[in-house]
Amino acid sequence: MKTDPTYPLFPICAFLGFIISLVPISWHFQAWNAGTCLYMFWVSVACLVQFVDSVVWHGTLNNHAPIWCDIASKIIIGAGVAIPAASLCINRRLYIVTSVKTVSFTVEDRRRAVYIDLAIGAGIPVLVMILHTVVQGHRYDILEDVGCIPVIYNTIPAYPLVFMWPVVIGCVSFVYAGLTLRAFLQRRASINDVLSATTTLNVNRYFRLMLLAFIEMTCTVPLSAYSIYINTSGVTLAPWISWSDTHFDFGRIDKIPSVIWRSDHAFYVSVEMGRWIYPTCAFVFFGLFGFASEARKHYRMVWMFLAPRISLVRLNPRCVQFRIIGTMP
Known part of the structure; x- marks a missing residue:
């Protein structure tokens, strides 16, 4: 049996990611930064899921916790959309702060902004988790050393329902980031005055948020597009026939030994990229905000x-x- 080259490094990084991504949450929560709080929440939950899976299923394929796998596989689907969505919330807020002529937000304005951010950063991921059920070919798969992973039947509806959301959200975020940069360049002389008018965003936090948003913006679209390509390359695109055809033998749980899934280079890259992205996001976020x-x-x-x-x-x-x-x- 081929040993796991990422053990125990990955579980350690995933557990640290679970902890450190929540460290700055209190002062961002106090500042009504809903997008940033959503980012921290989803990254932390995703790291926790990956940590548990990598420990429980290290060297084994036993179906230890079916209910956990049902939940964890849905969270993985949701987190893949939620992190770009949270980044969109951050970019949108930065654009509003940078572009408006006067920063005078009432409590009602802040509450409305939080509701919009929750609709984007929580509502869209939950919606995609529900839509995933439509193209969920069977219950889930178990990869040795990795744990439970969601199943997406490669059929035409899977692309608008699941695959395309990170790319679309990333493109919208890209537009907001571009508009923010343009507004910042136009008003760079007065940006300090603009930020000093709000008690929830100082200059240092503004630039850290901008840097985080730009990192997410530049990574989301290419990584999401590459993930779609590598997950569907060589897999026959099946026609949508019916709900019953797609969900035939839905209770099946495929168990794939590490020697098998690691021998498929494309699948190996897809799996490792998909699970390392969350600890990476956690460490990047902590690097930007953990020492402020x-x-x-x-x-x-x-x-x-x-x-x-x-x-x-x-x-x-x-x-x-x-x-x-x-x-x-």
Whole structure:
């Protein structure tokens, strides 16, 4: 049996991605940054799913948790759409902030913006998860060392219902990013004044969000298009006959040993790219926001809260005094 070359590196990275992608969520939540919060949520959930699967199904093909696989395979479908959708929310917000002449948002305006972001970043992924059922050929597959993966029957309706959503969302996000860049170049002299008028977005956070959005924008469309190509290349495009034909023997669960799926280079690349993308998104996000001034401030607050309670250090307002337990009064 061919050993897994990514173990234990991948589960470690996936678990770290699950943790670190949620680190900045409190201050983004306080700032009403719904798109950013959705991005963190979906990346974290996807990393958790990949972590559990890579550990539970390491070296085995046993159907340990059928209900978990039903849920996990749907989450994978949803996350593939949700992360580009969250990026679209970020790009859209940046465009609004950059292009308007005055930044004066009422509570009602912010609430409306949150509702729109939720419709895009949560509603569209849930819709695609539901639509996936139409072209779900059977329950799910189990790949050794990888875990549960969703099944998409390669038929014509699968493209508008499932495959094309990341590409379409990425293209819309690309347009928003281009408009944001143009508005920024036109108003770069007054951008500080514009941002200072809002309490939810400072200059540093604005540029970090812009960089995150541009990274997602440049990666989403080519990676999504390549994923469609590599997943359908060499697979016969079947005609849509009927619901019953597509879902014939729906309860079937195909189990594929690692030596088999890794021997197919195209499929191997597709699987590894599909699961490494989520820890990569988590680390990129943490690299942009995990060391910002807001992050350092919250780290200090957490440390000052925890330190006295674990009896390791004693803090005073001016300095940090270390005390070895039991040796000093």
